[in-house]
Amino acid sequence: MEWDDDSIVLAVRRHGETGAVASLLTRAHGRHAGLVHGGQGKANRPILQPGNAVRAKWNARLPEQLGNFKLELLHAYAAAFLDDAARLAALGSACALVEAALPERQPHPACHAALAALLHALEAESWPSVYVHFELALLRDLGFGLDLTACAATGQTDDLAWVSPKTGRAVSRAAGEPYRDKLFALPAFLIDGGEGDSTAIRQGLEMTGFFLQRHVLAPRHAELPAARGRMISKLE
Template identity: 60%
Template sequence: MEWTEDGIVLAARAHGESALVVSLLTAGHGRHAGLVYGGASTRQRPLWQPGNRVRTEWRARLADQLGSFKGELLTAHAARALDDPQALAGLLAACATLDAALPEREPHPALFEGVAALLGALGHDGWPVIYVHLELGLLQELGFGLDLEKCAATGVTEDLAYVSPRTGRAVSRSAGEPYKDKLLALPAFLAARSGAQTADVLVGLALTGYFLERHVFWPHNKPLPPARDRFIETLQRLSTTNSG
């Protein structure tokens, strides 16, 4: 059994003295793991950094075996983010969240394209907004998509300000005002496709984090990835600096 496809490295874990078990996201084979012989060597280790796009060949004797990877670096996103702590934190958070949330070997081509878009945007204005949309896309792909197009109570499409934590549906400001303490905040950039400040992105991450935790991680007794927490802490420091 074998295939060749572009993959985005999600994680690389040591295996024995010199090998790595690498987790990739591909368009056609989903999240897929493989053994990289000699992957921990000085020559190969930079190739298998989270976020890198790699042309990968997978081989195994049987389809259900772990198999092995060989790869060629296409885009060194990890190295490009090293000098930008915020971008690096976002890259690591995205990779860790996808690696922990996605079932293995289920294709999600739209999600692959979303990750590629995020990685390409790192360091440019507005990329944290793309990150929030990536997590919304992850929820959608896993069957827990949010309905943010109209108010669940009245059907209006304007001035949407809240989300029901029970249904994941948007609620307008007027309809939700009496119950706002029980609702989740919906940032304007998700409701009206407007611009976003760092504080708005943090509200968006609180929203997606709630539903990821509830639907994806809690049922498997897993916490949200620490890398995601560190990304949020990085944004919080930036928000505090900007408001100071």
């Protein structure tokens, strides 16, 4: 059994004295682990950094075995952000979320595309807005997408200003005003596109964090990554 696939490094752990087990998000094979012989050596350590884009070749005698990876570095995103604490924390948070959220060996091409888009966008000033969209895409890919298209109470599609924590659906400004203390603010950039300011980014992250914790992480007895908190603190 073997395959080749474009992949993103999610997590790495030591294996024995010289090896490492890498967890990758692959384009066609989902979240997939494999043994990297010599993974702790000088040649492989720079490759095995969370967030790096790699070309992975996996092989095993039987499909249910852990198998072995041979990796070719395509883009060293992690090294590019070593001097930028906020971007590095965003990279770490995104990889940790995917590692915690996705089942093993089930294809999630939409999640791979969203993570790849985020890694590319980290080089731009608009990356915080893209990060919020990434978390929304992760929720959507796992079957917990938010409905931000119309008001849950009235059906209107304009002047949407809130999101219900109970239903994950948008609520219009007028319909939600009496209950605003119980609703999430809906940042305009998630409806209209473009880039959100710092307040809108925090509002978006508060909303996505709530739904990720409730629907994705809590059932797995996991918490939001510490790197996510570091990222938010750097944005303030």
